[in-house]
Amino acid sequence: MIKLDDIRRHAANRPEQIAVVDGASRLTWGQFADHVDRMAAGLSAQLPPTRPARAVHLADNRWELAVAMAACATLGVSCTGLDVEAGAEELTGLLARIQPTVVFVSTEHRQVLDGCVWPTGPEALHVLLDGAEAGATARPAGVGSRSVSFGALLATEPLPNLPIPLPYESLTVVPGEGGSPRVAVRRSAVEGRHLVDLVDEFGFDGSDVHLTAAPLAQPTARGLARTFLSLGGTLVLGPHRDPAALAALIVEERVTTAVIDPVALVRLLSHPGSEALAGSAQLRCVIALGRHLNRWVVNTAWEQLGPVLHLAYATPETGLNAIMGPDELHVAPIRSGRMMLGSSLAILDQDGAPLPAGATGRVAISGYQVMDGYLEGEAEFTTLDLGQGPQRFFVTGERGQLDEQGRLVVTSRGTEVPTVSRNGAVDTEIFRLEADLLNLPCLRDTAVMRVDVPGLGDSLVVPFIAVAVGRELTGYKTLTAACNRRIPSLPAHVIAVDHIPYSPTGTINTDELLDSVLPIIKLNLQLEHTMQQEMSA
Amino acid sequence: MIEYSPVQFAEFGDLDVPDVAFDEGFFALELELLELPCIREVALVHTELPDLGETLLVAFVPLSPEREASGRRAANAACARRLPGVFAHAVATGDIPRSADGSVRASVLVDRLLPQIARDLTSPVEMSD
Numbered sequence: 001m002i003k004l005d006d007i008r009r010h011a012a013n014r015p016e017q018i019a020v021v022d023g024a025s026r027l028t029w030g031q032f033a034d035h036v037d038r039m040a041a042g043l044s045a046q047l048p049p050t051r052p053a054r055a056v057h058l059a060d061n062r063w064e065l066a067v068a069m070a071a072c073a074t075l076g077v078s079c080t081g082l083d084v085e086a087g088a089e090e091l092t093g094l095l096a097r098i099q100p101t102v103v104f105v106s107t108e109h110r111q112v113l114d115g116c117v118w119p120t121g122p123e124a125l126h127v128l129l130d131g132a133e134a135g136a137t138a139r140p141a142g143v144g145s146r147s148v149s150f151g152a153l154l155a156t157e158p159l160p161n162l163p164i165p166l167p168y169e170s171l172t173v174v175p176g177e178g179g180s181p182r183v184a185v186r187r188s189a190v191e192g193r194h195l196v197d198l199v200d201e202f203g204f205d206g207s208d209v210h211l212t213a214a215p216l217a218q219p220t221a222r223g224l225a226r227t228f229l230s231l232g233g234t235l236v237l238g239p240h241r242d243p244a245a246l247a248a249l250i251v252e253e254r255v256t257t258a259v260i261d262p263v264a265l266v267r268l269l270s271h272p273g274s275e276a277l278a279g280s281a282q283l284r285c286v287i288a289l290g291r292h293l294n295r296w297v298v299n300t301a302w303e304q305l306g307p308v309l310h311l312a313y314a315t316p317e318t319g320l321n322a323i324m325g326p327d328e329l330h331v332a333p334i335r336s337g338r339m340m341l342g343s344s345l346a347i348l349d350q351d352g353a354p355l356p357a358g359a360t361g362r363v364a365i366s367g368y369q370v371m372d373g374y375l376e377g378e379a380e381f382t383t384l385d386l387g388q389g390p391q392r393f394f395v396t397g398e399r400g401q402l403d404e405q406g407r408l409v410v411t412s413r414g415t416e417v418p419t420v421s422r423n424g425a426v427d428t429e430i431f432r433l434e435a436d437l438l439n440l441p442c443l444r445d446t447a448v449m450r451v452d453v454p455g456l457g458d459s460l461v462v463p464f465i466a467v468a469v470g471r472e473l474t475g476y477k478t479l480t481a482a483c484n485r486r487i488p489s490l491p492a493h494v495i496a497v498d499h500i501p502y503s504p505t506g507t508i509n510t511d512e513l514l515d516s517v518l519p520i521i522k523l524n525l526q527l528e529h530t531m532q533q534e535m536s537a
Numbered sequence: 538m539i540e541y542s543p544v545q546f547a548e549f550g551d552l553d554v555p556d557v558a559f560d561e562g563f564f565a566l567e568l569e570l571l572e573l574p575c576i577r578e579v580a581l582v583h584t585e586l587p588d589l590g591e592t593l594l595v596a597f598v599p600l601s602p603e604r605e606a607s608g609r610r611a612a613n614a615a616c617a618r619r620l621p622g623v624f625a626h627a628v629a630t631g632d633i634p635r636s637a638d639g640s641v642r643a644s645v646l647v648d649r650l651l652p653q654i655a656r657d658l659t660s661p662v663e664m665s666d
Contacts, residue, residue: 083637175636215637262639266578292639294571294579296600334571399564412564420584420643427651428587434655448652452645503602503629505609508653511631 001069001079001222002229004040004162007033010232019229021236021253022063029232032067035154039071042153044163046125046146047077048101052169055079056098058091058113059106061216061237064129064150066225068104069216076165077102080173080183081217084108088115090181097183097375098171100124104150107131127153171375172219174316183375184317190368194319195227197341201323202257202285206232209254209282213238213246213268214261220289220314224259240264247273250281257285262293269300278306287312290324291335291410298329313337313408317379318394319369321345322408335400336409343367344386345408346393347401352382357402362414364393426487433486440482442467442474445500447508450490455522460492463500463517472496493521559620566593566619573615575600576608580633580641586654593625594654596633596646605629628653 007029010019015030027035047053055072057079059065072079080098082091095103096118102125105113110128126147170186198204210228212235214221225235236253239245240261246268249255260268265288268274277283283305290311301309311329313322322337322345339345344366347355355361364382371394373379380395400410430448437446446464460483466475476494483492495517501509563583570579578598586592595612599605609627616625628650634642 085636175638175640218637261637263635263637270577289638292571292635292641294576295574296577299574334568411568412561417560417563417583418643420582420647422584422586422644422647424585424587430651431587431655434652435659438659448655450648450652452648458648503599503605505606505629507605507629508656509602509631510649510653 001066001073001226004033004036004070004074006230007036007070014232017232018234020063020066021234022061022066023237023239025063027063027067032070034158035067036070036074037158038154038156039067039150040074040162041159042148042156043071043077043102044075044159045156046102046148046153047075048123048125048146050099050101050120050123051166053077053101053166054098054169054171055102055104056082056095056100057104057217058082058084058109059104059129060084060108061212061240062106062129063237065104065216066235066237067154068127068129068150069222070229072102074162074165076168078169078171079104080171081215081222082173083175083217084215086181088112092116092118094173094181094183095121102127104129172316172371173217174374182377184371185373185375187372190319191223191226191230193342193368194223195230198224198227199231201341204228204231204233204257204285208233208256209236210234211236211238211250211253211255211258211260213240213264214259215240218261218289219316220287220312220320221259221261223320224257224287228257238264241267243267243271244273247271247277250277250283254282256282257287258283259287262289265293265301266297269297269304274304277304281305283308285310287323289314290337293334295334298334302326302330311337313410315365315396317371318343318365318367318396321365321367321369324407328407332405332407333403333409335411336403336407338407342369344388344391344393345402346384346386348382348395352395354384354386355401357406358404360399360401360411362395363398363400363408363410364395366391366393370394426489429486433482436482436486437479440478442471442478446479447500447510447513449508449510449514451514451518453518455525456491456493456518458490460487460490461514461517461521462492462494463497463513464494465498465500466496495521495524559623562620563593566615569615569619570595570597570612573608573611575604575611578633579612580643580646582641582643582647584643584647586651588658589624589626591623593620593623594647594650595625595627596630596650597627598631598633599629626654626657628657 011029011033016028018026019029019032020027055077069079099120104127106129129150168189172184174182174184210233212221212225216222286308287310307326309326311324314320321343322339324337346364347361348364349355349361382393383390384393397414398410399412399414403409444465444467449461451461452458464475466472479494501512567581576597580596582594597608599608612627634645
């Protein structure tokens with residue numbers, strides 16, 4: 001993230017211009033400089049003596065996070081983003097590996113963090129980004145004994161001279177299949193070179209209004225946010241799970257460039273609010289990770305956003321290496337891109353020798369963005385001379401080729417096809433349960449759905465239509481008994497409904513059905529809980 | 538466009554045995570599904586299901602409820618072309634659970650789809666397929 005010296009430079013030139021937008025909160029460059037100055041001073045005073053000092057964040061995008069990241073960059077403390085949707089087990093593994101000295105967390109994700117216990121956890125400083133900190137006494141035993149609110153740190157008086165920044169270190173989480181992520185380490189700064197290359201490649205400048213509709217934990221989103229702030233542009237933090245609000249924000253804030261995560265992009269393009277964006281918005285460049293996006297996204301983005309979509313090939317180990325612009329997207333294969341400035345490509349055979357264009361092999365990437373290694377475990381590197389002297393290449397886990405047009409085309413993974421392992425016993429019982437329910441004479445119709453949502457956890461939701469008015473209780477009892485008999489390990493929430501929505505081919509519209517029944521189920525559970533409390537009292 | 542060499546199929550019964558032909562076919566199928574313009578979103582998962590054994594599960598989000606049948610036909614045709622030796626089942630869904638980088642949360646997806654798969658296998662549509 002941007003450092004305080006750069007923020008002060010922009011603040012001196014344009015103190016009243018907006019630097020960061022987060023909903024109704026708007027930070028001018030002057031306010032941003034003041035907040036980062038105070039935050040850096042507060043953090044500096046609270047930092048435990050452990051070195052290297054490392055920070056992690058577990059929070060959705062918010063202006064407080066931007067301030068915290070800038071303060072960390074100023075102090076030379078790496079600030080690693082954790083996936084807010086990861087489970088406690090995965091987070092615990094990562095925290096044990098990274099051993100953070102500071103954890104920035106929002107109220108929404110605090111519960112899952114409190115469920116993580118790692119060896120150095122008790123010494124870590126927890127910073128609550130939103131709301132007031134209740135104090136150390138409210139913390140579970142052994143979990144982050146030192147905690148402070150963002151507001152308290154922001155009240156710190158700025159230091160006349162900030163401490164000398166710690167030696168550079170940057171950590172990036174590499175998502176792993178099967179829930180075992182790794183951590184990529186870089187020990188030399190690449191931000192300056194990356195900024196120059198992005199400006200050369202895309203012509204970004206300080207007049208741009210940049211929307212980040214992807215978690216700042218994601219390296220590409222974080223890198224682009226830093227780039228635009230460094231240029232003196234405006235950073236808009238977008239609601240990446242609300243397509244209507246996102247479409248409105250693009251127009252209202254006059255967004256010119258954006259990085260949008262693949263899920264948010266599909267939702268935005270599916271929403272009627274995006275249909276007029278090509279005509280009404282100022283968008284000129286939208287960057288999205290392209291590995292999992294399909295042809296419909298490419299076609300629809302062209303129609304609804306205009307010629308702006310750039311699909312990126314990026315990995316946590318090698319950075320943002322290739323991109324496919326809108327002009328070529330329609331004729332290029334999915335999962336292809338042109339190498340960007342500062343990145344070199346080699347396609348290797350099984351012996352590690354470079355292959356000619358057109359041949360398929362392992363994809364290897366070289367360049368200043370490539371990591372130094374993993375925090376734990378070996379990484380596969382090779383040294384090749386492709387005519388520009390020996391270069392160090394990171395051998396990725398993917399296979400691909402350089403096609404006749406000079407594009408990198410990723411064709412497959414270098415590993416075997418991953419097989420999703422299942423709990424066969426539960427799956428079998430779900431199959432049997434469906435067969436059981438089809439034969440129940442007391443129901444007109446029913447639908448079994450397995451959900452894992454806050455408030456219910458992993459459970460079955462079973463709406464049904466009773467065979468006649470007044471027979472709901474019979475249906476309820478029968479279904480509850482059937483579910484408990486078949487799958488006692490999963491709680492079943494049985495509920496009578498008037499209608500079960502189907503598609504024309506007979507697929508249950510689960511989204512519509514869940515939208516109608518989940519609020520009632522949650523309300524019933526709350527009532528039940530209240531009654532139990534009253535009875536026990 | 539990339540051309541893939543014809544795949545020679547071996548035994549697919551044992552999931553523990555690495556099978557290069559299967560791997561190539563799977564990834565080629567994944568790319569082919571991503572190229573289909575008639576579906577909004579798609580995910581391909583290799584798993585083992587009760588009664589069915591080794592299964593290729595294609596979860597797709599149709600363009601509209603009326604386009605669900607055509608999306609299913611296109612997905613099934615791609616599976617039959619690329620990996621005819623493995624049972625494949627295409628299921629329409631409203632949403633595919635993904636991580637921030639777009640990768641599919643495969644276990645969550647299968648959990649969600651399993652009741653519908655069980656239902657599909659006893660429905661007249663599946664029988665006609």
